[in-house]
Amino acid sequence: MSSQDYRKAILDRLLTKYNNRYAKNIITNKRIIIKPTEIYKEYARNNADISEKQRINDAVYELSSKGFIIVEHLKFSNDIEKIYLSEDRLGVIYEFLKDEYGVIPQSTISERMHEIIKGYIGTGGIVQKYCESILRQIEDPRCSLVPEKIETNLKMYSFLEKNRESLYVREVSMLVYGDSKWFENNNYEEVCTFIRTVKGMIREEGERNDAVLSLFNVIQTEQEIFIKGNWRIEWERYVLDVSKLQGGIAIASGDVQRIKKISVSTDNIMTIENKTSFQRLKDRNSAMMYLGGFANRHQIAFLKKVILDNPDVKYWHFGDIDIGGFLIHKHLCRETSKKFELYCMGIEQLCDTRFIHCLRKLTDNDMNRLETLIEDASYRKVLNYMKERNIKLEQEIVSYYLEKGFFQQ
Numbered sequence: 001m002s003s004q005d006y007r008k009a010i011l012d013r014l015l016t017k018y019n020n021r022y023a024k025n026i027i028t029n030k031r032i033i034i035k036p037t038e039i040y041k042e043y044a045r046n047n048a049d050i051s052e053k054q055r056i057n058d059a060v061y062e063l064s065s066k067g068f069i070i071v072e073h074l075k076f077s078n079d080i081e082k083i084y085l086s087e088d089r090l091g092v093i094y095e096f097l098k099d100e101y102g103v104i105p106q107s108t109i110s111e112r113m114h115e116i117i118k119g120y121i122g123t124g125g126i127v128q129k130y131c132e133s134i135l136r137q138i139e140d141p142r143c144s145l146v147p148e149k150i151e152t153n154l155k156m157y158s159f160l161e162k163n164r165e166s167l168y169v170r171e172v173s174m175l176v177y178g179d180s181k182w183f184e185n186n187n188y189e190e191v192c193t194f195i196r197t198v199k200g201m202i203r204e205e206g207e208r209n210d211a212v213l214s215l216f217n218v219i220q221t222e223q224e225i226f227i228k229g230n231w232r233i234e235w236e237r238y239v240l241d242v243s244k245l246q247g248g249i250a251i252a253s254g255d256v257q258r259i260k261k262i263s264v265s266t267d268n269i270m271t272i273e274n275k276t277s278f279q280r281l282k283d284r285n286s287a288m289m290y291l292g293g294f295a296n297r298h299q300i301a302f303l304k305k306v307i308l309d310n311p312d313v314k315y316w317h318f319g320d321i322d323i324g325g326f327l328i329h330k331h332l333c334r335e336t337s338k339k340f341e342l343y344c345m346g347i348e349q350l351c352d353t354r355f356i357h358c359l360r361k362l363t364d365n366d367m368n369r370l371e372t373l374i375e376d377a378s379y380r381k382v383l384n385y386m387k388e389r390n391i392k393l394e395q396e397i398v399s400y401y402l403e404k405g406f407f408q409q
Contacts, residue, residue, distance in 0.1 A: 001052075006059035008101050009039050011068065011093060014085040032085035036060075044079070056080070068093050110138050112147040120154045124161035127154060129198050149187070156183065156191050160216040169213065169220050211297060223253035223298040226278065226290035232263040247279075248288070253298040262302075262309045269306065270343060271295070273319030273328055277399035291319075294328055300335045307338050316343040318399070321350060322392035323362075323369045326379050342378075344398050347385045354401060359391045366392065 001009065018032045036043040040056055060080055063069045067089055072082040086093075113134060121131045134150055159176050167175075173183035183191075192209040195201075201212065213219065228248020233240040235258055242249055264287040271289050272278040278290040291299060307315070317332055317340040319325035325345060333340055349355060362370070367387075374383045386392060 001055065003055045003058040003062070006039060006056050007063055008097070010034070010059060010063060010083060011097060013038055014069070014083070015093070018085060018087070018090075032087065034083050036080045036083065053079075066092075066096070068096070109145060109147060113138050113145060113150060116147055116151050116154065120158060123158060126161055126195060126198050127157045130154065130157055130194060133194075152177070153187055153191060153194075156187065157195075160195075160213075160218065163216050163218065166217050166219075168222075169218060172218055214297060219253075223296060224250040225253070225256055225299060225302050226250050226292075227288065228278075229283065229287045230264055230266045230285065231287050232265070233259060234261040234263070235259060246282070251302075256298060256302050256305075259302075259305060262306050264306075264310050264313060266313065268314050268316060269310065270316040270318055271303070271332060271340065272395075272399075273317075273325060274395055276396045277318065280396075280399045280403060282403060291328065291332070294331050295335060303332075303336050303338075307336060315340045317341070317345075318343040318395060319345060320393070320395045321345050321382070321386075321398075322394070323366045323373060325395070326373055326383070327369070330373075330376070330378075344395075344402065346382050349398055350382070350385060350389075350391060350393055355393055355397050358397045359393055361390050362386065362392055 013034050014032055017034070021028070021032070036056055040048075040052055042048040043053060043056065057078070057080065060069065060071055060083060064071050068086055070084040070086060071080055072084070073079060074081045117131045117134060120127050122128060130153065134145070137145060155176050156172075159172065163172075169183060169188075170180040174180050177183060189209070192212040195212050195215075196209075199212075199215070226248060227242055228245070229243065231240075231242035233242065233251070235255070240249070266285050266287055268285075269287045269289070271291050272281070273291055273293065275290060275292065278288060281288060289299070289303070295303070315338055317329045319328055329340060329342060329345075350359070370383055370387060374380055374387070
């Protein structure tokens with residue numbers, strides 16, 4: 001580092017210790033102190049870089065000449081032993097850091113944060129929780145808060161809680177920030193994650209945040225239900241025979257709400273995790289639905305209607321033979337209150353010689369999630385097999401070979 005960088009590093013270290021003591025309300029006569037080895041760990045060693053030590057010494061000399069620090073040297077040496085903060089010069093030190101490095105004093109940030117929060121506190125449940133969270137963080141000097149960022153989040157929370165209109169995400173972004181992409185590009189995940197925490201909404205791995213925003217009448221885009229095969233969908237004045245369309249059809253979520261009856265003239269209904277597998281399989285004697293991961297609320301609503309109108313058919317789910325695939329299946333069964341049988345998601349596929357070159361190793365994250373999921377008897381056998389051999393398999397290679405004899409396991 002340069003001598004200029006060392007000046008800032010020394011002051012940052014001293015002020016961090018001062019702020020930590022202040023936050024804990026510690027009353028003591030002990031001075032705030034650091035050693036040069038906290039800035040450059042080799043400082044006291046015989047093999048230390050001489051030029052590096054000199055830059056530290058120059059930085060210390062300059063700060064000392066300004067009265068920001070007091071220096072104590074080793075006896076009979078020019079080496080620095082201790083550096084003390086001149087606490088009576090804090091105001092001047094903060095001005096120096098602001099002028100030289102653009103560092104805003106913590107006290108100034110705190111004042112600005114309280115001013116912002118004052119205008120929002122008590123205006124809504126989520127807004128209130130967020131304000132309380134920020135107030136706690138203000139008291140912790142280890143937290144680095146940016147007032148502008150906090151204010152943009154508060155604007156969004158406030159808007160969402162007051163909104164009663166059906167809106168798309170980019171419309172919301174325009175209304176709140178004046179930019180259609182600002183929300184998605186800047187604080188979308190942060191806002192949704194905080195709302196999840198407040199609402200107690202556990203997020204499954206890979207699950208989208210659509211469900212969070214839908215609580216406030218906001219959707220990413222119009223949700224669509226992709227189906228193909230032997231479906232017959234009836235509305236008030238219209239009947240759609242999906243079997244006539246080779247590639248299937250997408251039904252907008254708004255139209256799903258108005259469906260009067262859903263019929264299938266087959267013994268099997270299958271949900272499919274991935275788009276490629278959904279497109280690959282073409283059996284006319286089946287009714288298939290594309291999920292795209294964890295089923296969203298519109299897909300769940302559609303499936304509940306399907307189950308209600310078709311209680312006697314067999315329900316299947318076809319997905320990746322990995323932890324995510326089984327979690328998607330578990331979520332599907334739980335949300336629909338229906339047992340979906342696993343289709344081609346077992347040991348037979350994992351040991352199929354056609355797929356050997358496609359097997360992949362489990363990640364650390366896979367192993368962590370596996371330990372919890374393996375407690376479920378529905379998945380225990382295949383998960384033990386996967387764990388013992390450290391393998392998993394994506395469904396696209398399976399569906400490639402499954403185009404013929406679709407339901408013959």
